[in-house]
Amino acid sequence: MLRRWGRGALVLASITCMFVLGMMMGARLYAPNTADLLDMLGFLGDLGSGLLYLVGHMLGFGQAPVQVVTADYGAKFVVVAGLLNLISAVDAHSIAVGRKP
Numbered sequence: 001m002l003r004r005w006g007r008g009a010l011v012l013a014s015i016t017c018m019f020v021l022g023m024m025m026g027a028r029l030y031a032p033n034t035a036d037l038l039d040m041l042g043f044l045g046d047l048g049s050g051l052l053y054l055v056g057h058m059l060g061f062g063q064a065p066v067q068v069v070t071a072d073y074g075a076k077f078v079v080v081a082g083l084l085n086l087i088s089a090v091d092a093h094s095i096a097v098g099r100k101p
Contacts, residue, residue: 001096002092015081022073025071026074027062029062030045048083048085049081052081
């Protein structure tokens with residue numbers, strides 16, 4: 001809608017690569033859980049990935065118990081991918097309303 005195809009492609013590639021790398025590291029996907037505040041925040045970060053999270057959750061990725069050391073790093077990659085998606089959406093909105101050139 002903003003006609004910034006290069007910027008959009010770069011953000012899409014970054015988010016997708018971070019999510020896929022996180023899954024390859026053995027990350028677990030957070031589920032909605034009201035017992036622990038950090039789990040809830042992790043879930044919101046994961047959910048920020050949008051369709052990637054929903055497809056990964058439906059296919060059963062990230063449901064197995066953590067068995068490798070890199071899984072914690074992978075979980076952080078997935079959360080940061082979701083947060084990057086949210087930040088890029090806010091940035092696109094700021095460009096659209098004229099607050100940012």
